[in-house]
């Protein structure tokens with residue numbers, strides 16, 4: 001192998017022959033085998049620490065795939081080692097799906113090319129195309145920026161849920177009415193989402209049949225996404241590698257935010273590069289984040305501990321909404337192990353039931369999606385929450401799992417680069433309309 005590998009074309013042939021061999025053995029296409037080889041080579045060469053963790057059984061294969069793919073944007077070996085040191089403890093305590101999202105955020109800190117440059121290149125590849133499915137069906141596929149994709153899906157989902165609820169109510173009325181001759185069959189949420197997409201694209205507005213009956217105004221349901229932006233990314237300082245690192249804070253609300261942020265910016269020290277993140281997805285480019293920041297009406301100011309990344313406080317006081325804002329910043333998604341449903345589709349759940357004396361405070365609340373909220377109350381699953389928002393889950397058979405707030409990973413600084421006097425790092429979180 002080594003002998004032929006010296007020449008480029010020879011190496012390519014050896015590679016293909018090996019792929020064909022593995023393809024035969026595994027019963028997969030040679031191109032699939034090539035991808036497996038490539039991933040294995042990158043794991044062994046670029047991330048030996050992750051390979052060791054996989055061999056030792058501390059993480060799974062899906063974890064390593066996430067680590068290697070997110071780490072593909074890092075060129076320098078020292079930067080790769082630093083990224084591996086940060087991402088491995090995360091992978092060891094999170095499910096592959098969550099670990100992959102956190103890996104994209106961590107990899108961003110160590111990448112040589114900025115997210116802006118990579119995003120500009122990737123965005124040039126946006127397109128829409130069709131794949132035939134047979135039986136008179138086809139798939140419409142689209143590649144676009146992540147914020148738009150999540151916003152479109154959110155808007156379709158919210159419209160679909162309203163439509164489905166109305167249809168179920170209609171069915172129930174028909175069932176209860178002895179005179180009714182037919183019972184309508186409600187659509188599933190998936191079907192309703194697809195129908196709304198067609199209506200919006202072909203007619204320019206959502207299906208109007210329910211709106212006409214005065215039941216809902218679907219057109220008024222806008223998309224919602226949750227974007228978290230460090231102050232430096234907001235100011236466009238990301239490319240210089242600076243970050244706001246003193247105890248200064250950014251006020252919430254419109255133009256004040258930017259004015260105060262500028263004052264805070266005066267006390268710069270070089271530290272980890274801030275990365276804007278989209279809840280449910282991971283890192284996004286700062287330019288998109290800044291545009292969203294300008295469009296949004298409301299801001300939540302989030303102060304985080306510079307040592308641990310733990311969320312310390314979220315500003316502006318109105319008891320229930322105040323706590324919900326805190327939880328949105330701290331939790332980012334449903335807290336059931338491995339779940340990534342975003343806060344907008346989750347309930348704030350009392351860890352210890354209010355009926356059993358549980359207080360309505362951030363120490364006793366966490367976001368759970370509908371599915372896991374129901375599961376918690378209907379099955380023998382137990383949960384405990386500590387002062388830092390870490391939740392320990394206990395299964396019906398007594399297995400324990402710890403779920404740490406995603407903010408602890410997201411806001412934690414890159415190792416050792418923090419200014420010594422800093423104790424808090426302000427982070428602004430807009431709620432995009």
Ligand SMILES: [Zn+2]
Nearest residue numbers: 334339369372
């Ligand atoms: Zn969930």
